[in-house]
Amino acid sequence: MPRYVMVIDQSRCIGCMSCVVACKRENDVPPEQYRTRVVEMVRGEFPRLRTEMRSELCNHCDDPPCVHICPTGASHQEKDGTVQIDRRKCVGCKACITACPYDVRYINEEHGYADKCSFCQHRLKEGKEPACVATCVGRSRIFGDLDDPNSEVSQLLRENSWRVLKPEVGTKPHVYYINQFPRKS
Amino acid sequence: MAFSRRNFLKLAAMSAGSTLIADTPFLSTRARAEAEGGNVRYVATSCEMCFWKCGVIAKVQKNKKGEDVVVKLEGNPFHPQSNGKLCARGQAGIGQLYDEDRLKKPMIRTGERGDGQYKEVSWEEALDYTVEKLKAVVDKYGPHAVAMMSHGSPGDYFTNLLMAMGSGNIAFPSFAQCKGIRDVAWELTFGHKPGSSCERVDLKNSKVIVLFGTHLGENMHNSQNQEFAEAVGRGAKIICVDPRYSTAAAKASLWLPIKPGTDMALLLTWINLIISNGWYDKEYVEQYTVGFEELKEAVKGYTVEWCAKETELHEADIIEAAKDLGRYAPNVMIHPGRHVAWYGDDTQRSRAMAIINAILGSWGREGGIWLPPKGKLAGFNDGIPEYPIPDEDPIIKGNYPFAGGEGLTQVVRDVTITGKPYPIKAWFVCGTNLMKSLPAPELTRKAIDSLDFIVAVDLLPTDTVMMADVILPECTYLERHDGLFKIETRETGVAIRQPAIEPMGESKPAWWIGSELCKRMGHPEYAVKDSSMDDLQAWEKRMRRQAKAWGIDFDKLADEGYITIPDSEAPYITPENQPVFKTPSKKIELFSSELDEKHFDPIPKYEKVEPPPEGMYRLVYGRSPVHTFSRTINDQWLWELQKENQVWLNTKEAARLGLKDNQYVVLENQDKVVSNKVLVKVTERIRQDCVYMVHGFGQNSKRLTRAYNKGADDQQLITRYKVDPITGGTGMRVNFVTIKEA
Numbered sequence: 001m002p003r004y005v006m007v008i009d010q011s012r013c014i015g016c017m018s019c020v021v022a023c024k025r026e027n028d029v030p031p032e033q034y035r036t037r038v039v040e041m042v043r044g045e046f047p048r049l050r051t052e053m054r055s056e057l058c059n060h061c062d063d064p065p066c067v068h069i070c071p072t073g074a075s076h077q078e079k080d081g082t083v084q085i086d087r088r089k090c091v092g093c094k095a096c097i098t099a100c101p102y103d104v105r106y107i108n109e110e111h112g113y114a115d116k117c118s119f120c121q122h123r124l125k126e127g128k129e130p131a132c133v134a135t136c137v138g139r140s141r142i143f144g145d146l147d148d149p150n151s152e153v154s155q156l157l158r159e160n161s162w163r164v165l166k167p168e169v170g171t172k173p174h175v176y177y178i179n180q181f182p183r184k185s
Numbered sequence: 186m187a188f189s190r191r192n193f194l195k196l197a198a199m200s201a202g203s204t205l206i207a208d209t210p211f212l213s214t215r216a217r218a219e220a221e222g223g224n225v226r227y228v229a230t231s232c233e234m235c236f237w238k239c240g241v242i243a244k245v246q247k248n249k250k251g252e253d254v255v256v257k258l259e260g261n262p263f264h265p266q267s268n269g270k271l272c273a274r275g276q277a278g279i280g281q282l283y284d285e286d287r288l289k290k291p292m293i294r295t296g297e298r299g300d301g302q303y304k305e306v307s308w309e310e311a312l313d314y315t316v317e318k319l320k321a322v323v324d325k326y327g328p329h330a331v332a333m334m335s336h337g338s339p340g341d342y343f344t345n346l347l348m349a350m351g352s353g354n355i356a357f358p359s360f361a362q363c364k365g366i367r368d369v370a371w372e373l374t375f376g377h378k379p380g381s382s383c384e385r386v387d388l389k390n391s392k393v394i395v396l397f398g399t400h401l402g403e404n405m406h407n408s409q410n411q412e413f414a415e416a417v418g419r420g421a422k423i424i425c426v427d428p429r430y431s432t433a434a435a436k437a438s439l440w441l442p443i444k445p446g447t448d449m450a451l452l453l454t455w456i457n458l459i460i461s462n463g464w465y466d467k468e469y470v471e472q473y474t475v476g477f478e479e480l481k482e483a484v485k486g487y488t489v490e491w492c493a494k495e496t497e498l499h500e501a502d503i504i505e506a507a508k509d510l511g512r513y514a515p516n517v518m519i520h521p522g523r524h525v526a527w528y529g530d531d532t533q534r535s536r537a538m539a540i541i542n543a544i545l546g547s548w549g550r551e552g553g554i555w556l557p558p559k560g561k562l563a564g565f566n567d568g569i570p571e572y573p574i575p576d577e578d579p580i581i582k583g584n585y586p587f588a589g590g591e592g593l594t595q596v597v598r599d600v601t602i603t604g605k606p607y608p609i610k611a612w613f614v615c616g617t618n619l620m621k622s623l624p625a626p627e628l629t630r631k632a633i634d635s636l637d638f639i640v641a642v643d644l645l646p647t648d649t650v651m652m653a654d655v656i657l658p659e660c661t662y663l664e665r666h667d668g669l670f671k672i673e674t675r676e677t678g679v680a681i682r683q684p685a686i687e688p689m690g691e692s693k694p695a696w697w698i699g700s701e702l703c704k705r706m707g708h709p710e711y712a713v714k715d716s717s718m719d720d721l722q723a724w725e726k727r728m729r730r731q732a733k734a735w736g737i738d739f740d741k742l743a744d745e746g747y748i749t750i751p752d753s754e755a756p757y758i759t760p761e762n763q764p765v766f767k768t769p770s771k772k773i774e775l776f777s778s779e780l781d782e783k784h785f786d787p788i789p790k791y792e793k794v795e796p797p798p799e800g801m802y803r804l805v806y807g808r809s810p811v812h813t814f815s816r817t818i819n820d821q822w823l824w825e826l827q828k829e830n831q832v833w834l835n836t837k838e839a840a841r842l843g844l845k846d847n848q849y850v851v852l853e854n855q856d857k858v859v860s861n862k863v864l865v866k867v868t869e870r871i872r873q874d875c876v877y878m879v880h881g882f883g884q885n886s887k888r889l890t891r892a893y894n895k896g897a898d899d900q901q902l903i904t905r906y907k908v909d910p911i912t913g914g915t916g917m918r919v920n921f922v923t924i925k926e927a
Contacts, residue, residue: 012414014402015432016810017826021273024822025257031825042435046835046869047442051435135260135270137407138414182436183420 002145003081004060004119004174006133007153007162011179012140013053015040019132019141026120026131033106035117036132052180055141057132058083058104058117059165059173066096066105075114081146081174084121087113101169119143146174211262213744214242226253228685229261229746231670233337233662234274234281235813236359237406238382238670240264240746241275243663243685253686255279255663264747265408265674266382272405273811273823280822281661282689286890287644288658289690298634299652301887308691308701308718315655316705318638319350322611328352329577330610332597336617338667338682339642339659342699343615348572349703349711353579354609356592358622365589366914367525370535373587373777375548376767377557379521379539381673386520387756388412388421391552392513395424395506397448397538398807399522402432405810408674422513424506426451428805429833429877430870439506444497445803445875445918446528446794452519452537453791454492455507457484459544464511466546473764474543476776476788483788495791514545516552529907529916532587533789536777540789543773549758556764560677560753565731569711577607585913586783593913594623595906601632610637615695616659620648621815621881621898624906624917642695645819646888659695660688666696666724669731669742677753679735681728681742688721696724785911794919801855801921802838803875806899815881818892829896831866833877834924839867842924849927852876854902854920862927863897876922 015038023029023036036057043050060083067075067083074089075096090113097105097114105116120130128134133143144153153176156162160178212220214227226245231238240261248254258278262269281287291311296302306314322330328351333343335357344355359365368378379385388394389412401413417423417436425437426448434440443451459465460481470477493500510517519538525531547553580600581592601609612633620626633639633652641653650656659665667682688694696713700723703712716723732739742748755762768774781787797803811826812818832852834844844850846867852860861883871877883898907916 009418011436012418014410014414014417014436014810016402016405016410017273018271018276020826021276021811021822022271025276025279031821042430042868042870044869046872047430047440049430049435049440049869051430051432053435135276137270137272137405137410139411139418140414179418182417182423182438184438 001079001147003147004124005081005144005146005153006057006119006130006175007142007156008055008175008177009140009142009156009179010053010177011182012138013038013055014138015053016137018135018137019055022131022135023117026123027118029115030108030110033108035104035115050181054177056102056104056165057175059102059171059175060119062172062174063170065099065101065169065171069095069099071095080124082119082121084118085114085116087111090114101166101171214746215744228683229681229744230685231662231668231680231682231746232258232267232271232275232278233682234278234817235406236337237266237408238672238680239267239271239275239407240680241267241271241278242746245685255282255685260407261746263745264672264680265676265678266672267407268411270407270411272407272410273826274405274813274817274820275407277817277820277822278661278663280820281644281817282663284645284819284821286646286819286888287689287692288646288650288656289692291658291691292656294654298654301651303656308693311655311657312701312705315640315657315702318654319611319706322637323350326608326610327576329354329575329579330608331613332356332601332609332611333613333615334358334594334597334617334619335613335615336622338662339615339695342696343613343642345711346699346702346706347613349708350706351573351575353575354581354592354597355579356581356594356597358594358617358619360589360591361593361595361912361914362526362622362624362917363524364522365591366531366909366912367521367523367535369587369589369912370532371521371539373768373774373779374536374539374543375773376765379554383409383674384521384523385555385557386412386518387552387555389415389419391416391421391516391518393422393424393509393517395426395510395517395519396433396437397426397519397522398527399520400427400431400433400807402436403810404523404808422509424509428872428875429807431807439502441498441502441506442872444495444872445805447496449530449534449537449789449791450487450492450495451498451503452534452541453484453487453789454489454503455510456480456537456541456544457487458489458504458507459511459541460484462511464507464514465544466515469515469546470544473766474773474775475770476774477544479776480540480544480788483790487791510541510545515547515550517545518542518547518553526909526914527916527918528794529909529914529919530792530794531909531914531916532911533786537789540775543775548773549756549764551757555675555756556758556762558673558675558677558753559755560750562671562677562679562735562750565734567714567727567730580606583913585909585911587779587911588913594619595908595915596913598623598628598632602628602635612636612639613642614639614649614653615642616644618647618649618815620652620885621900624900624903624915626900627904642698644692646886647815648885651886651888657698658690658692659698660692664688664692665694666728667694669728669735672747675754675756677750678747679732679737679742679750680747683725683743694721694724697721780911797874797921798855801923802834803918804852804854804899804902804920804922805875805877805918806880807877809879809881812879812881815884818881818884818895819889821891824891828891829864830879830882831864832897832924833866833868833871835871835873836867836869838873839865844924844926850924851927852897852902852922852924854904854922856904858902858904860897860902861894865924876924
């Protein structure tokens with residue numbers, strides 16, 4: 001069984017928003033809702049500035065608070081490590097939305113269930129990468145199996161120092177960030 | 186083990202324990218549909234959300250009513266402009282396709298020009314009315330009194346119509362308002378444009394990339410941005426010269442926040458530094474260039490101390506950049522840029538950029554500017570007769586000796602207003618929103634008011650369309666054939682546009698509209714062969730004839746969307762692959778004999794541009810990655826991402842003016858023109874002497890229900906422009922504004 005992770009090379013993100021549109025269309029995300037976003041953080045004073053481009057999405061945590069808090073078992077962890085929502089079991093109580101430290105869940109108002117990034121589970125089943133990865137113009141998003149030592153994600157995590165978002169909350173995310181800033185050559 | 190996407194997908198598919206559908210994106214469209222069980226169609230076509238012409242694969246399914254619906258757009262992995270990826274706009278083509286504001290039926294104006302009152306009519310009626318009005322103009326003034334302005338593929342078909350009628354008054358804003366000026370500058374220097382389908386910049390292999398105002402990332406041309414990210418990821422040195430800390434500047438190792446209008450000072454100083462320190466490629470200069478001694482002499486007065494004062498950059502930074510260019514030459518480039526119509530001296534600035542590339546030896550070198558591909562394809566006109574010689578010489582080049590064949594839109598406008606040297610009384614406006622693309626929109630309006638007849642061919646009721654007497658609804662690129670397209674990247678290739686679904690409403694392909702008008706104007710020999718009112722397949726038949734003439738397997742092209750011309754890629758200079766310079770001297774002209782002959786400076790010189798008056802800011806504009814000018818502004822998927830633009834203002838200036846981030850303000854220019862209200866972005870990311878906004882917002886057409894009145898229109902504030910005496914380009918960064926609370 002694979003263990004799916006995403007590695008985000010922040011230096012390669014050019015903020016083009018292609019991932020955002022790909023995700024919305026692939027997953028029919030309602031208007032004004034998003035499963036992924038690109039955060040642009042600029043620090044410093046003119047002209048000494050530094051920018052971090054940070055794609056954010058569900059971290060598919062190893063220790064997922066959304067799963068722990070879900071009263072119906074709708075939010076659950078699959079064997080491949082991804083966190084998924086069984087829409088039939090979801091009652092729309094929003095407990096998961098409160099529990100998630102990453103603000104990546106929303107209620108699908110039309111149907112009443114909670115929703116979020118699934119790593120494009122339906123595409124994975126067809127042997128395709130998540131839609132955001134497939135169209136990532138900068139090849140900033142890289143997806144793969146951490147249990148395969150030869151996968152690109154395994155190599156990248158071996159060769160680069162990486163971080164996760166909010167490590168202090170102890171959720172053990174499966175989305176890893178490398179190269180927070182472009183290299184200064 | 187080398188990673189490949191193909192391997193990964195195989196592994197992923199196998200380990201997921203599912204049926205292996207191999208690597209679907211690398212299959213042809215037919216094979217892919219078959220692999221998925223036949224309830225879906227994939228159509229390989231070419232995007233027109235911008236003009237990069239990416240290869241796109243449209244996924245088409247039946248809805249509950251049994252109608253074909255385009256459900257997803259992906260990049261074509263076979264096509265070098267997309268490499269299997271699409272930008273936000275490319276994917277949002279479906280938003281344009283299903284935009285409920287689209288023009289659905291032909292319309293004839295019933296009220297006054299610009300008041301928005303129209304009646305819907307049949308195509309027969311619309312075409313007959315158009316012909317009646319055109320014939321009246323032709324009979325009274327001659328065919329030259331009909332002009333056409335266009336952007337994108339519809340232009341081809343109306344160019345044919347006008348040429349058949351005997352008018353050469355055809356102009357495209359892509360020349361004088363955008364990149365034509367640069368093309369001329371590089372032709373004067375190298376005898377070639379710096380690119381056709383794309384700029385021939387070897388970004389992915391470059392060691393030093395210099396960008397002058399070119400904001401890659403925000404200016405989102407797909408394959409070029411893929412290579413830019415590759416360069417950044419590889420650790421190439423990016424030097425970004427821009428008064429604004431753009432996305433590209435955020436990726437740069439060196440950001441040079443130059444004083445607007447002083448780029449030439451920096452370029453000439455770099456040339457001086459590179460020559461006087463011997464950092465140039467001596468052998469290359471010796472072998473391939475003429476005019477080096479004159480260049481050396483001409484630039485020697487441009488010192489670093491002077492440059493630092495002029496540009497307000499640090500001396501150390503100016504030197505560091507030049508040194509890096511020299512150290513890594515020839516695997517370096519000054520990117521030629523794209524929209525260069527800034528200050529009216531733009532040909533010379535583009536020349537200076539070309540000259541640096543030349544002395545560093547980067548033309549034809551890895552990491553520099555690759556050579557034009559081989560694999561020439563013969564022109565194909567499907568056996569139509571030669572066009573008649575226009576009854577009067579076209580006026581499209583004005584009095585500018587180096588204006589290009591694409592013509593000068595503002596000259597067409599001027600002649601329309603003045604009637605000199607002859608009256609222009611009818612306009613075709615095809616796929617271009619002239620009210621938003623030309624400077625001084627009040628003049629565009631004045632010209633339109635003086636016309637006997639104006640017809641618009643477009644997808645959406647834009648500001649300009651809503652001034653037309655007749656509106657002919659074109660269908661989108663997802664509903665029509667166009668091409669074949671010759672694609673020149675590192676290699677030569679051929680691409681196709683073909684419909685994913687039937688045209689919606691009564692919209693029609695531009696080729697059909699042009700062809701039917703040809704027939705009705707009495708020029709059936711220039712119409713598409715075997716075309717008729719109720720047949721939309723005639724263009725596909727023409728494309729088959731074209732493929733045959735070019736020796737290309739049409740069915741394979743239709744299935745895969747793109748075909749490579751074998752052995753066409755020869756990007757770098759080798760002993761066997763020598764560059765050809767189509768200049769008078771057959772060499773790279775550092776000293777331009779052609780400019781000299783026409784009494785222009787044969788080597789660029791620095792001239793000061795007019796500074797902002799006290800208390801005013803220079804207005805600078807640019808692009809958003811999710812919009813193409815004003816073309817995509819009403820697309821619901823893109824509108825959702827960016828509904829209005831912002832005006833960027835330096836933090837210190839905002840404090841001085843008492844303005845807070847994200848509050849509404851209005852801008853007023855030097856001619857007392859006041860903008861729409863617009864959100865202010867208070868930021869450290871811009872100099873104190875200028876403000877910046879994304880172009881294309883502030884639509885006045887109420888029929889664009891999402892975009893109407895959202896954000897501010899930069900073009901409205903560009904009431905002045907400075908014309909480049911060499912090419913006739915319209916420098917538009919010569920306007921100044923004040924800001925106050927809305």
